[in-house]
Amino acid sequence: MRRPARLPLCLAAALLAAGAMAARSEAPGRADLSPEDRARVAAVTAPPAAFDAPETFEAMQGGAGTSTARPDRDAFSHPAANLSFAEEERFKLGNALFRKQWVAAPASTRASDGLGPLYNARACQNCHLKDGRGHPPAAGEPAVSMLIRLARPPRDADEAERIASFLAPAIPDDTYGGQLQTAAVPGLPPEGDVAITTEEVPVTLDDGTVVRLQKPHYRVENLGYGPLDPDVTLSPRIANPMIGMGLIQAIHPDDLMADPDDADGDGISGRMALARGHTDARPYPGRFGWKAQSGSVREQSAEAFAGDIGISSPDIAAPHGDCTDAQPACLAMPDGVQDDLGRGEATAQVMDLVTFYAENLAVPARRDVDDPKVLRGKALFHRAGCPACHTPKFVTRRDAANPAHAFQLIWPHSDFLLHDMGPGLADGQRVGVAGGAEWRTQPLWGIGLTAAVSGRTRFLHDGRARNLEEAILWHGGEAQAARDRYAGLDAADRAALIRFLESL
Secondary structure (H helix, E strand, C coil), X not given: CCCCCCHHHHHHHHHHHHHHHCCXXXXXXCCCCCHHHHHHHHHHCCCCCCCCCCCCCCCCCCHHHCECCCCCCCCCCCECCCCCHHHHHHHHHHHHHHHCCCECCCCCCHHHECCCCEECCCCXXXXXXXXXXXXXXXXXXXXXXXXXXXXXXXXXHHHHHHHHCCCCCCECEXXXXXXXXXXXXXXXXXXXXXXXXXXXXXXXXXXXXXXXXXXXXXXXECCCCCCCCCCCEEXXXXXXXXXXXXXXXXXXXXXCCCCCCXXXXXXXXXXXXXXXXXXXXXXXXXXXXXXXXXXXXXXXXXXXXXXXXXXXXXXXCCCCCCCCCXXXXXXXXXXXXXXXXXXXXXXXXXXXXXXXXXHCECCECCCCCCCHHHHHHHHHHHHCCHHHCCCCCEECXXXXXXXXXXXXXXXXCCCCCXXXXXXXXXXXXXXXXXXXXXXXXXXXXXXXXXXXXXXXXXXXXXXCECCHHXXXXXXXXXXXXXXXHHHCCXXXXXXXXXHHHHCX
């Protein structure tokens, strides 16, 4: 029995009311909606006309599944509020597997062995701390919730075709594979250590305020298997928050409005990433990961198991994880595949439960949506042009696989497209269609609870920004104009805009 939820009825009423105002000449679009529904959705997702009061349902940014629990350290770990009782049981089982510490094979715990042999973490939770974002390691700490992606340019037509046909998002290093593993099972050396140095970059705002940014520089030390390819690029990535992923997956592709040639002349030319996964024959929109390289929660989960923990699954049959032919000692290590338990070290049942858990972590409710300073900051956010990439709201598809995700008004504040963010944030690494300076627009929901969940605030792909202001000031490329408008505000207005972000 599914728990009753009043919000969808209220949403339906809001959509009906909006439909009376919408133009009947709405162009054909989403096949999951009737023409009447398309007009209603267009109206309810339209930009606000005024900023003197919150919009309807603005506080419930995850739709009917929004968590209204206390916004404390567990704020990102609650199940969606509109799950059935049976689904809550599945969620809890998935949570246990998400937290499970994998061990090296062979082990007496037969369903938990197969770690590595090379790995970055022993459990999903070790990277996604409290289901939140990761951070760069402090001096002397291992890099656990931040990893280094490795890729080199294609060298021949076959490698170029693998990229062009989305059979591979990037070409890995011949020796070290697709990412640097900083840990290994007993008897095997890890691949290396991450060393980070920082350079201070002072930025002067229009009112004379000086903000001192930190630009990180990365190198790999103590390489265990010889040199890296001289053409390999290093791309640091901190783990992303886990909230709202099933809702993101339920956004209709027709609502991911790419404008690769900037046809509307607004200076923003978002491009849709494409992914193929490991079981799908046709490319489909990528929407997860820093470069939107994954198209589904299941796909991203399988890739994390294989690359980060070294655990195979029915989706990715790689019992030795990211080991390469240049690492024969790694390939000679025992694995945890046991035919009587099912295909892969993480069986289909494990993958089903972990995927369900990841799809149904609730988005927390907004705070202080009617606070005058928050409303002022929201107006400034819009006037600065931030919604050109950080699209505030969508209505999810009616035919979503899970009814809990279907036809929900959600507020992720992202278009989930790739944008050129300028040379300051470029890593030089091409992933699928994403160039070296292109990144997926990050969803902003929950960003104001980062400190409560993680105990610190580190933002952007490598965690270089120590606060939200620094994150804004690193924006360049297509976001340069919006960044400059923020830099042109006086101190009170900058504080209001930040206060709005902290309410998300």
